[in-house]
Amino acid sequence: MPLINLPDFAPELLSLFEKLKTERVDTPVIQPAEPFLDMAGEDLRRRIFLTQSETGENLCLRPEFTIPVCLRHIETATGTPKRYSYLGEVFRQRREGGNEFYQAGIEDLGTKDFAGADARAVADAMTILGQLLPGRALTVTIGDQAVFEAVVAALGLPAGWQKRLVQAFGEQEQLEALMMRLARPEQVRGLSPEIAALLEAGDDDGLIAQIDTMMQATGYLTNASRAPKDIARRLKDKLALAGTSLDPAKLDVLREFLSLNVSLKYAPGVLTDFARSAGLPLEGAVNRFDARVAAFANAGVKLSDITWRAAFGRPLDYYTGLVFEITMRGDHRVLAGGGRFDRMMTLLGAEDHIPAVGFSLWLDRIGQVRGELK
Secondary structure, three states: OOOOOOOOOHHHHHHHHHHOOOEEOOOOOEEEOHHHHHHOOHHHHOOOOEEEOOOOOEEEEOOOOHHHHHHHHHHHOOOOOEEEEEEEEEEOOOOOOOOEEEEEEEEEEOOOOHHHHHHHHHHHHHHHHHHHOOOOOEEEEEEEHHHHHHHHHHOOOOHHHHHHHHHOOOOHHHHHHHHHHHHOOOOOOOOOHHHHHHHHHOOHHHHHHHHHHHHHHHOOOHHHOOOHHHHHHHHHHHHHHHOOOOOHHHHHHHHHHHOOEEEOOOHHHHHHHHHHHHOOOOHHHHHHHHHHHHHHHHOOOOHHHEEEEOOOOOOOOOOOOEEEEEEEOOOOOOOEEEEEOOOHHHHOOOOOOOOEEEEEEEHHHHHHHHHHHO
16 A cells, blocks of 8 residues: 555546556566666666565665566567556655655657657646646756767767766766866776786786686685676776876867757757867767757747756666756756656667657656645
């Protein structure tokens, strides 16, 4: 039995889901923990409630719905495109208090019109909030992880650095720290003379053997940690990254990109001008961005209500393109948020690539605002 009461506007919300032609689904409260630990991001990983089965399988209380809905879709072998809606309890530690709360949302799986599906996700979220919060002006903030990835790739950084920067997208302090390291490379310290010599010589077999010997000597068993081969690979990556620096002019370009913050009405021109002035080959990313802006207009979403912030991301690792949040004008409380997560279905075990986009609604915050309107 739920420990907290269902929001009084739940019937109205479920009716809206039906009008939007979605299929209501539910998922088990107890979930396998690995998908969340692998894909959800550090911010969520440290706040979930973990347990184990009798067989030693890592389990957790459902901390969000996107991953469980995707797993259910794969398990039931349902064809696409498919639009699911959900409403239920989730469990995780929150800074604002309360470890159990209701969450609702829509996941759009398999729609191949990426721009149209992105626009529909934002339009649906705004429609729902407009019905639940009549008379309140809403604002949308969007970012685009794919555009950020394209900029980082165009700057010519090694793959390891690109991965680090992309994983930090949306985390301003972490991203700034990484850029500072790119400006002033640090040497890897604390390596034994034997390990340092093997790394410098590029002797992979000798490096693995030396690490294995050291682990055996210290009793640091491989089944309690990473294998010597994995440790050797990570040491090589760390050494390569530590010696990498970014030309100051290119670092300025990256900072200029992250400073872009304009109405979506003007964003296509601003992004095009940035790519041209920086001399970066961003045609593909710019064209996809432009197509989404056109789709927003076709979906009836006012571009003047949307702000594009080039540095805006959300603290979940599985996003691959559009990310967005919706608030009331002049109010910092996030009422809805979501984005595109095209790689997730394959990583969860789907045989075919399934594009996906969706959003969740923060029902307790919506309830607070409704109470303030009375």
